[in-house]
Amino acid sequence: MQSTTIKHWAEDDRPREKLIQKGVDALSNAELLAILINIGTTEKTAVDVAKEILGTVNNDLHQLARLSVKEMLKLKVKGIGEAKAVTIIAALELGIRKEASFTKKQVVLQSADIARFLKAKLQHKKHEVFAVIYLNRANKINHYEIISEGGITGTVADPRIILKKALENDAVNLILCHNHPSGNLKPSRADEDLTHKIKEAARYFDINVLDHIIVSEEGYFSFADEGIL
Template sequence: MRKFSIKDWAVDDQPRKKLMQRGSSALSNAELLTILINNGNAFLSANDIAKHLLMASENSLQKLAAMSVKDMVNLKIKGLGEAKAIAIAASLELGIRRQADPIQQKQVSSSKDVAGYLQNTLQFLQREVFAILLLNRANRIIHFEIVSEGGITGTVADPRIILKKALERNATGIILCHNHPSGNLKPSHADEMLTKKIKNAASFLDILVTDHIIVSHEGYFSFADEGML
């Protein structure tokens, strides 16, 4: 029986063979996408579709991860329909979740203890969201939750909802967090006013607002680190 080499495989199958022989880390981004896309059409191979998709996202996995299924379909790449876009979006989301360290019960002593988790969780969202981390007396995280979602340019967080959730969990500390889809990490005047409002309201309930962290694909900004609390 003739022994087939990787050159004998169809273009779309070669990345699968390479992964089996050398492991996933040996594959390029285009080859990994080729496996997710699975098959091409009469116009483009799966590998060609993957390359077109990467070109459309400026060869940036961060920008690709920020795309919705609709965004990918709207690129009008022949052979990239909704089903393939869903598979790619799901895979990228798994990658984001894998990067996020387990956060529950982690003890917080500085912004660095949570900034990486918050950035990995929120940085690729195309809309602005407001989230909270609730802490117990030992400064351990007991709960994480997105409490409001807005548009591309902003979101509104209700202090009453935040404090209600803190009371329900018997939290003694709160870390506020929101993302800036634009990448800009500088807090706005509204961000500063909201932080003061929540901090003042929480103090009447003996709950301490320990930080407000802004995250984006550029990094993070900590109100506590900058002496703004």
């Protein structure tokens, strides 16, 4: 009977050894996940277990990153207990935070400068979230904060809260942002009305709304780039 444990594979096929010898780019998603899983079951290798768990989310890492520990355990993949679920989720969260590591030293000159940061922060949210980036006169980030989180149907952003925090953080420029969990990037009429409401309110405090960016797994939409701010 052929063994199913990775230690009996050819060294070149073992995920850890393959990573060391050929680099991380040589590994598939399943092989990288197998390194986190570490040990499979009596019937399956860690790579087989990794393939199975990826199959439950249509091989979509974005979907996998959205799962909580309880949700991952509900998939009932043999070989994935609470400890391994925690390890996988922690690793995916590190990847998200790496993508979102936009430092305050960087200057925001255009939507593309900040869209990647916002996409990494918000694209995995299952419900709609409204966030604001507060910038100083040099367009460097002073502060980032999620202002409100709603249900699946939407969220409400209060201009008074946004402007209060702008004054607290010595911000002279703002970038508004929210996500569309549905994936659709087109702004709604309510999105446009809220943007103009906040922009008009900010004007009385000599604060500029530079952009409103909508993000999803599909990409981003910039009000400024589209000329509707």
